[in-house]
Amino acid sequence: MLEPRRNFLDVSQSVLGRAWVDRLDIAGSRLATAIAQRTGISDIVARILAGRGVELDSAEAYLEPTIRNLMPDPSTLTAMDDLASRLAQAVADNESIALFGDYDVDGASSCALMVRYLAHFGLTPQVHIPDRIFEGYGPNIAAMDKLIDAGATLIITLDCGTTSDGPIAHARNRGVDVLVIDHHLSDHDLPPATALVNPNRPDDISGLGYLCAAGVTFMVLVAVNRALRQRGDTGLPDLLRFLDIVALGTVCDVVPLVGLNRAFVIRGLEVARRGDNRGMSALALASRVSGPLNPYHLGFLIGPRINAGGRIGNAALGTQLLSLDDEHQALVIAAKLDELNTERQRIEVEAVEEATAVAAAEIGSGEGPPVLVLASANWHPGVVGLIAARLKERFDRPAFAIALHPDGTGTGSGRSMPGVDLGRAVIEAVETGLIPKGGGHAMAAGVTLRPGDLGPFRSFIADQLGKSVATARAASALKVDAALTARGATIDLLHKIEKAGPFGSGNPNPVFAFPAHRARFPQIVGKGGHVSFTLTSEDGARLKAIAFRAANTPLGDILMRDNEQPLHFAGTLNIDHYQGREQPQFRLSDIARPAR
Structure with a gap:
């Protein structure tokens, strides 16, 4: 029988309506004590490890992950040997290779990895990144014909292709081999590719389904290096220097940062901080990154700028930027992506305001639907994923945002919450013929709707996911790792905590949790309606703090109004770099009033 966790600080209902619970039960607390005693790490870091399922015997290795220890033999992936052999042959024979990628960061990262790998052998592949609006996701016959007519004898699809039966069959009928490198959930009927490597294909038992496409691509390159070595080739590329690109794709595709992914990001950030990739360095400069690159910079500053090209501009810019070595070109493309990102932000703000108002009206004073499925002719197709993410965050449930076109069709994206498999539900909708096209993974999915599909799709998703959403929301209590004070939140502590990351x-x-603190000097800052404030403890210690997108929300209203009243605050900590100095910063997640 599972032991119930106690409410942290006796908070049973916060301002956001959540209970606060101790992340660790009694057994977990004992494990944390044992980890601290064996490893010598601080009690707080030991609690963090125990709260993330790290066992006593693996704690030391967890703190120092390596690619060598965590990456299995690539051949454990179904069809890997066939794919690696065919690609090695193409490299050895100097074939004309074409790449077909996706328009998001993972797709750009995967393509850039392959471009850089092939460049080592003097090969310059054709690269096609589809236009999000006019072509949509995945291979299409017209694009495949264009690549073949330009001389391609081998086409590699990256971060796409698993559900592209027609275009791949067409290419094969024209005598061209097609290799698929992907990670998206698949139907049982796979396309007739020459070889298809996807840890989420039904017959793959590698256990690597948590990898993004860039991670799968890296494993492919390891296998190709091995195949070339077996042919007697020497002077093969050092793949570890590509880990910065793998880290970027891994963070931005929001795959679980566990196991091999965690090692990819830790070691990839070490590579990124050297500044060898001109494109990534140029984007960091354009993003006004301060301090050493970290996962936040990848996910919230660099990634969105690459995505901006695919959302509202030239989808190929991200791949181009990550692939080139010319510093001047890198700065030019980075500046263009930064400009596109500014425009994307403007479009997003307007669309999110409309979507939020519609969702609030639909939910009203009741529970509302388990999954929000909203559509509008006013939304740019390039920002529907961002709208869905904001709706999910604001209303604590999965959400779809669908851009309607003049002909009545719609293209949309969905974002989910832990415990609710959105991609599987979308694939079932396609398999039943309810919608013509769709796919994705547990946390994100894309859909294409015909005229008249919206209502039936909304009902189908509610029926399919209603129970899992209810279960997930019931379990969405805020799990607190430890209590701190403003004085105890030091830079030294944060550096120790970083060892448990990313x-x-x-x-x-x-x-x-920061019990009985006050919020002082609140003010609304930035275009996103953030609220900055100073968290102060009873002994007068101060901690810089911010609540993102909190203006005109329950949290923001309390910060702006009740700044003299002691409250319990919960959130995360990070290191803020400013003018060469480090200081701790608190990011607010929730507020609770102390029990009387």
Whole structure:
């Protein structure tokens, strides 16, 4: 029988309506004590490890992950040997190779990895990144014909292709081999590719389904290096220098930062900080990154700028930028992506305001639907994923945002919450003929709708996911790792906590509760309606703090109004770099009033 966790600080209902619970039960607390005693790490870091499922015997290795220890033999992936052999042959024979990628960061990263790998052998592949609006996701016959007519004898699809039966069959009928490198959930009927490597294909038992496409691509390159070595080739590329690109794709595709992914990001950030990739360095400069590159910079500053090209501009810019070595060209493309990102932000703000108002009206004073499925002719197709993410965040449930076209069709994106498999539900909708096209993975999915599909799709998704959403929301209590004070939140502590990272999907950022503190000097800052304030403790210690997108929300209203009243604050900590100095910063997640 599972032991119930106690409410942290006796908070049963916060301002956001959540209970706060201790992330560790009694057994977990004992494990944390044992980890601290064996490894010599601080009690707080030991609690963080125990709260993320790290066992006593693996704690030391967890703190120092390596690619060598965590990456299995690539041949454990179904069809890997066939794919690696065919690609090695193409490299050895100097074939004309074409790449077909996706328009998001993972797609750009995967293509850039392959471009850089092939460049080592003097090969310059054709690269096609589809236009999000006019072509949509995945291979299409017209694009495949264009690549073949330009001389391609081998086409490699990256971060796409698993559900592209028609275009791949067409290419094969024209005598061209097609290799698929992907990670998206698949139907049982796979396309007639020459070889298809996807850890989420039904017959793959590698256990690597948590990898993004860039991670799968890296494993492919390891296998190709081995195949070339077996042919007697020498002077093969050092793949570890590509890990910065793998880290970028891994963070931005929001795959779980566990196991091999965690090692990819830690070691990839070490490579990125050397500045060898001109494109990534140029984007960091354009993004006004301060301090050493970290997962936040990849996911919230660099990634969105690459995505901006695919959302509202030239989808190929991201791949071009990550692939080139010319510093001047890199700065020019980075500046263009920064400009596109500014425009994307403007479009997003307007669309999110409309979507939020519609969702609030639909939910009203009741529970509302388990999954929000909203559509509008006013939304740019390039920002529907961002709209869905904001709706999910604001209303605590999965959400789809669908851009309607003049002909009545729609293209949309969905974002989910832990415990709700959105991609599987979308694939079932396609398999039943309810919608013509769709796919994705547990946390994100894309759909294409015909005229008249919206209502039936909305009902289908509600029926399919209603129970899992209810279960997930009931379990969405805020899990707190430890209590701190403003004085105790030091830079030294944060550096120790970083050893348990990187944090993100699957390895949640530690949440700390600050009991009986006050919010002083609140002010609304930035275009996104953030609220900055100073968190102060009873002994007068101060901590810089911010609540993102909190203006005109329950949290923001309390910060602006009740700044003299002691409250319990919960959130995460990060290191803020400013003018060469480091200081701790608190990011607010929730507020609770102390029990009387």
